[in-house]
Amino acid sequence: MSQIGDSLQFLRSRGYKVTAPRKQVLEVLRRSSKPLSAYQIQKSLPIKGKPLNAVTIYRILNLFCSLNLAHRVLSSGGFVICTLSEGEGCHRFVVCRHCGSLQEFASETLCQEESQITQDLGFQAEYHLSEVSGLCLKCRGGQR
Amino acid sequence: MSQIGDSLQFLRSRGYKVTAPRKQVLEVLRRSSKPLSAYQIQKSLPIKGKPLNAVTIYRILNLFCSLNLAHRVLSSGGFVICTLSEGEGCHRFVVCRHCGSLQEFASETLCQEESQITQDLGFQAEYHLSEVSGLCLKCRGGQR
DNA sequence: GGCTTAATGTAATAATGTTGCATTTAAAAT
DNA sequence: ATTTTAAATGCAACATTATTACATTAAGCC
Ligand SMILES: [Mn+2]
Ligand SMILES: [Mn+2]
Ligand SMILES: [Zn+2]
Ligand SMILES: [Zn+2]
Numbered sequence: 001m002s003q004i005g006d007s008l009q010f011l012r013s014r015g016y017k018v019t020a021p022r023k024q025v026l027e028v029l030r031r032s033s034k035p036l037s038a039y040q041i042q043k044s045l046p047i048k049g050k051p052l053n054a055v056t057i058y059r060i061l062n063l064f065c066s067l068n069l070a071h072r073v074l075s076s077g078g079f080v081i082c083t084l085s086e087g088e089g090c091h092r093f094v095v096c097r098h099c100g101s102l103q104e105f106a107s108e109t110l111c112q113e114e115s116q117i118t119q120d121l122g123f124q125a126e127y128h129l130s131e132v133s134g135l136c137l138k139c140r141g142g143q144r
Numbered sequence: 145m146s147q148i149g150d151s152l153q154f155l156r157s158r159g160y161k162v163t164a165p166r167k168q169v170l171e172v173l174r175r176s177s178k179p180l181s182a183y184q185i186q187k188s189l190p191i192k193g194k195p196l197n198a199v200t201i202y203r204i205l206n207l208f209c210s211l212n213l214a215h216r217v218l219s220s221g222g223f224v225i226c227t228l229s230e231g232e233g234c235h236r237f238v239v240c241r242h243c244g245s246l247q248e249f250a251s252e253t254l255c256q257e258e259s260q261i262t263q264d265l266g267f268q269a270e271y272h273l274s275e276v277s278g279l280c281l282k283c284r285g286g287q288r
Numbered sequence: 289g290g291c292t293t294a295a296t297g298t299a300a301t302a303a304t305g306t307t308g309c310a311t312t313t314a315a316a317a318t
Numbered sequence: 319a320t321t322t323t324a325a326a327t328g329c330a331a332c333a334t335t336a337t338t339a340c341a342t343t344a345a346g347c348c
Contacts (some may be wrong), residue, residue: 014183017294017345028230039334056296075273078334094262094269106165110257114276117254118238119341121247125238130220130274132258137266161314161325185305197328202305204326221304 004030007069014067020022025060029070033041035078075131078098078103090128096136106108148174151213158211165196169204170225173214178244179222217246219275224248234272240280 002028008018013065018021018065021113028041036044038057045051061079064070073093080102084091088106115125148170152162160166172185180188181203187281189195205223208214212230214256224246228235232250239246259269 012346015294019295019345020155021296023243037335050297052292053297054335055298055337057287088177094265094267096267097270103267105261105265106168107257107261110254110261113251113254113257113272116249117249118276118278121238121249123238123240123247123276124284125161125276125278126241127277128274132262132267132269134270135268140268157299163314163326167328181304193327199306199329201326246291 010067010069016063021056022060025050025064026058026069027078029064029081032080034082034102035042035073035076037078040078053141071104073131074129075102075110075133090130091130092130092132096139096140097133098135101136101138154211154213154220155234156272160207164250165200166204168196169208169215171200173208173223173225178246179217179220179224183220184222195246205211217275218273219277235275236272236274238276239276240277240283242283245280245282 004023006036007026008023011018011022015041024045025041028044029036030046035109038054039060041057042051042054061070065072067080068079068082068091071091071093072079072094075095080093082091083104084106089108089111091106092105092110093104109126110130111125114128118125148167151170152167155162155166162185169185172188173180176188176203182198182205186198187206205214205216209216209223212226212235214225215235215237216223217239219239224237226235227248228250233252233255235250236254237246237248237250240247247263248253255269258272262269
């Protein structure tokens with residue numbers, strides 16, 4: 001699973017440098033199953049040497065989000081790595097309100113319907129932010 | 145349009161007191177067409193006498209949101225008054241990325257489809273957060 | 289190995305949000 | 319009307335999140 005290599009290659013191909021801080025942030029995000037804040041990322045970084053500067057982490061996260069390598073999850077205020085490919089419509093999340101685990105998904109149908117509804121309200125839809133919260137299988141104890 | 149009176153009555157009926165700060169925050173939110181942060185609300189309050197304490201404003205906003213008298217718009221971090229009634233599914237927003245104007249809407253269909261999709265991912269959906277961004281009629285210059 | 293410029297570090301500050309405790313007051317009871 | 323009291327607000331201190339300007343470092347190029 002050299003997904004990280006792909007991300008680094010993607011950065012290079014867009015003219016961005018591959019640096020130690022960027023690799024580290026990418027690593028931390030890939031390992032986490034839950035959204036992490038910039039400062040949580042800072043704390044969970046290698047104890048060897050100085051920790052990354054928070055400003056640097058913010059800049060890296062902004063870059064990753066602008067390239068859709070990562071997303072900011074607004075309902076929790078954290079950042080996650082993107083697990084989907086392009087071309088399936090806007091990337092959405094479903095989050096467990098109990099354990100915080102989350103999964104990314106996309107749906108052309110949802111995008112189209114939202115666009116239709118908002119068009120009737122006079123808007124030209126461009127981006128669809130959507131985060132569904134509920135309970136995951138584990139946190140329901142396998143019921144239902 | 146004594147919508148405010150209704151809100152105050154609603155507060156009383158739920159056992160909450162009707163206070164000057166609550167009336168003021170309600171007023172400010174009702175007048176605004178865009179989401180306001182707690183501190184923006186504080187600034188836009190009557191210049192007569194001391195301004196409301198920020199802590200108080202946060203507590204009032206939390207109360208309003210818990211009662212669905214107001215909502216927090218996550219994409220902008222501000223608060224708006226609720227303009228819908230209950231029973232139509234989760235309340236959603238479409239926001240103009242240019243002028244910041246926004247409109248609230250709801251759709252049972254969207255809720256059902258999101259619930260179905262996320263159920264297939266193992267989740268029991270409970271709440272649907274959704275904010276569509278785009279351009280309003282004015283900001284498109286009436287085109288399209 | 290040096291060059292160039294993007295990226296990072298540093299310091300200072302802004303904006304947002306929370307907690308514990310003292311004081312005030314809306315609304316009920318007398 | 320006055321008293322009562324729980325709820326609401328004020329106050330002070332602090333935590334978290336985020337941004338800006340400028341100095342320093344180092345990735346990728348020759
Ligand atoms: Mn994605
Ligand atoms: Mn609403
Ligand atoms: Zn769970
Ligand atoms: Zn607009």
